[in-house]
Amino acid sequence: MKKSRSLKAIVCILASIGVCLIANQAHAQAATGAPILKAAAACNFKVWSRGVNYQKGDIVLYQANGQYYKLVNVGTNGSDGTDPTISTWYWAPTTCDGGSSPGNGTDFPLSRATFEQMFPTRNSFYTYDGLIGALKSYPDFAGEASQDVRKQEIAAFLANVSHETGGLVYIRESNQANWNSYCSSGNCGGKQYYGRGPMQLSWDYNYKAAGDALGLNLLGNPDWVATDATISWATAIWFWMTQSGAGTMTPHQAMASGRGFGETIRSINGSLECNGRNPAQVQSRVDAYKRFVGLLGTTTGSGPTGC
Secondary structure (H helix, E strand, C coil), X not given: CCCCCCXXXXXXXXXXXXXXXXXXXXXXXXXXXXXXXXXXXXXXXXXCCCCCCCCCCCEEEECCCCEEEEECXXXXXXXXXXXXXXXXCCEEEECCCCCCCHHHCCCCCCCHHHHHHHCCCCCCCCCHHHHHHHHHHCXXXXXXXXXXXXXXXXXXXXXXXXXXXXXXXXXXCCCXXXXXXXXXXXXXXXXXXXXXXXXXXXXXXXXXXXXXXXXXXXXXXXXXXXXXXXXXXXXXHHHHHHCCCCCCCCHHHHHHCCCCXXXXXXXXXXXXXXXXXXXHHHHHHHHHHXXXXXXXXXXXXXXXXXX
């Protein structure tokens, strides 16, 4: 067990154009033995001023309420001088501290009660708190567009997760005969990289890539994905935000851009399910998506649900 190191200090410099920097988080384990997730990268922001036309992607600090907003849609002149607290088509709430997540407040569009409705028979390992804790690594998850699109992204993510885990029941790949099959080099030193977690992370190279992104040694400790709920959720969000699989975009990009739920299926398992290869599996995902958007009070969106 490695000796833990404390986190480096947070340094914030505020001016008319602010910069909030988070020092690199130690990749060692905490004193309790629990591994530490790396926080998201810091962001640049501007203090919002009335009448200024901001550009898409700009983040502003609204001093009246101390909240940050990201410009997600633009008009003829960028933000068209709009107020972030009023013009929700232009602006979406976001974070800019690299350490907190949208789920820490009322902004995250999925409540604990709705999560429980979605997964009434889930394994107790898959906690709502674990999901919220994982958001700090990717604060743009379900956070880059209108409220309806954000809800659709949450529903899409959880629908695919539900399909992969039998409704958040399975933590480890059920077919134990395959547990030694996911070593690309042929010799993984006794470590097993079978499917674990909400997105059933598998193969040694995926454990390494996810671990590198999250600041964790998952290659050396693959079972963290099955024993730490926050890490488990974080690996699923890592895949969602960064991997395109058999598709042409990440699942996050598919939902944030309005390409539709079907594109998320293509990215996750398109080579085995899409283009008529396994319509029953596709329909299982679609059915879960439709149920979840209903619970979240939105629609399936304009893009195709199938692939």
